[in-house]
Amino acid sequence: MPTVLEATDPRVAELIAGEEQRQHDTLCLIPSENHVSPAVLAATGSVLTNKYSEGYPTRRYYQGNAIIDGVEELAAERARDLFGVEHANVQPLSGAPANLAVYAAFLEPGDTVLGMALDAGGHLTHGWGVSVTGRWFRAVRYGVRRDTGVVDLDEVRQLALRERPKLIWCGGTAIPRTIDFAGFAAIAGEVGAVLAADVAHIAGLIAGEAHPSPAPHVDVIATTTHKTLRGPRGAMLMSSARHAKAIDRAVFPGLQGGPHDHTTAAIAVALHEAAQPAFTDYAHAIVANAVALGEALIERGYDLVSGGTDNHLLLVDLTAQNVGGRVAAEALERAGLVCNYNAVPFDPRPPLDPSGIRLGTPALTTRGLTTDHMADVARWIDEGIRAKDNAALERVRREVEELAHAFPPPR
Numbered sequence: 526m527p528t529v530l531e532a533t534d535p536r537v538a539e540l541i542a543g544e545e546q547r548q549h550d551t552l553c554l555i556p557s558e559n560h561v562s563p564a565v566l567a568a569t570g571s572v573l574t575n576k577y578s579e580g581y582p583t584r585r586y587y588q589g590n591a592i593i594d595g596v597e598e599l600a601a602e603r604a605r606d607l608f609g610v611e612h613a614n615v616q617p618l619s620g621a622p623a624n625l626a627v628y629a630a631f632l633e634p635g636d637t638v639l640g641m642a643l644d645a646g647g648h649l650t651h652g653w654g655v656s657v658t659g660r661w662f663r664a665v666r667y668g669v670r671r672d673t674g675v676v677d678l679d680e681v682r683q684l685a686l687r688e689r690p691k692l693i694w695c696g697g698t699a700i701p702r703t704i705d706f707a708g709f710a711a712i713a714g715e716v717g718a719v720l721a722a723d724v725a726h727i728a729g730l731i732a733g734e735a736h737p738s739p740a741p742h743v744d745v746i747a748t749t750t751h752k753t754l755r756g757p758r759g760a761m762l763m764s765s766a767r768h769a770k771a772i773d774r775a776v777f778p779g780l781q782g783g784p785h786d787h788t789t790a791a792i793a794v795a796l797h798e799a800a801q802p803a804f805t806d807y808a809h810a811i812v813a814n815a816v817a818l819g820e821a822l823i824e825r826g827y828d829l830v831s832g833g834t835d836n837h838l839l840l841v842d843l844t845a846q847n848v849g850g851r852v853a854a855e856a857l858e859r860a861g862l863v864c865n866y867n868a869v870p871f872d873p874r875p876p877l878d879p880s881g882i883r884l885g886t887p888a889l890t891t892r893g894l895t896t897d898h899m900a901d902v903a904r905w906i907d908e909g910i911r912a913k914d915n916a917a918l919e920r921v922r923r924e925v926e927e928l929a930h931a932f933p934p935p936r
């Protein structure tokens with residue numbers, strides 16, 4: 526009996542089935558991806574996608590929103606409880622729009638923003654030149670120290686004192702070490718800047734108490750909901766009550782129209798799951814797996830930016846292997862190990878063919894892999910990168926697939 530999608534649109538049904546099979550057969554090492562639960566998937570695929578609800582609960586521009594109000598209030602309440610904040614806006618459509626809303630809430634075009642450089646581990650929206658955040662605002666960037674690969678708060682402070690930013694970002698997309706929110710807060714306080722923490726990568730670790738929380742230290746917490754938090758593709762902005770109005774007005778009507786209510790429901794489900802004791806175990810297991818994977822790679826001669834990891838992510842510098850990150854990532858994909866090529870700090874190579882790959886353990890951990898499996902994962906990465914021909918990659922792929930089938934994604 527064909528499913529309704531197979532009967533209506535066999536081509537799309539086939540593409541979705543193909544993607545499901547790909548996820549089933551391979552191991553996802555992309556640190557910003559995960560496998561959601563069947564409950565999150567069910568909410569995402571619900572009739573809530575049919576509704577328009579511009580505005581906020583009890584203040585909508587469309588009738589018929591009593592139930593949607595309940596969904597949004599529940600999601601916001603769960604976010605406040607889980608992250609210990611006074612205000613949560615669950616409407617941002619994804620990470621980049623959420624971050625743009627932070628600018629809209631606190632800055633005027635031309636104001637100065639201080640963020641981590643993309644090629645040091647920051648995010649496009651923290652003021653990188655090709656993003657509107659780097660074109661419409663005066664962006665100043667900090668990086669990491671060449672000798673440690675870690676953010677130097679003295680450098681951040683000097684820059685902040687010199688440039689007097691109105692907004693400072695901490696957090697990013699390729700930061701393998703603990704973020705010192707209190708240290709950033711001291712600097713922001715000294716120069717009177719708004720401090721925003723982009724915790725998209727580590728939100729699940731914060732929820733599971735495997736990374737310190739920014740909540741006591743920062744003005745705004747911006748996060749996506751689909752990485753370590755293991756929810757649908759969406760985002761949230763959280764703050765003290767003092768900033769609630771500015772943030773809400775920036776999201777709607779400042780930047781967005783109607784929120785994606787099916788996503789809001791799925792965020793509520795993910796937050797409920799993240800509030801369970803088992804999620805704390807999950808968050809700590811992610812970190813334990815990343816540390817074990819890092820140690821196994823170091824034993825095999827790989828250089829890790831900053832020498833290791835405190836979180837879910839490893840940034841591997843392949844200079845010593847004399848292999849470009851892109852070639853390595855493509856070879857690993859043929860071996861069933863899906864990662865992304867990534868610049869390393871002070872990378873002499875171009876962004877489309879950088880020196881590194883970025884690895885993460887959230888998705889592996891969701892499948893149930895433990896530290897006992899990480900030596901094999903490191904060996905496969907090493908064999909995939911060193912493979913001389915397709916036959917060698919195929920040998921690795923078969924071993925990867927065997928483990929992947931023994932630990933399927935949740936269904």
Ligand code: DSN
Pocket residue numbers: 557620698699725
């Ligand atoms: N979310 C980023 C990542 O880390 O993959 C890209 O925007």
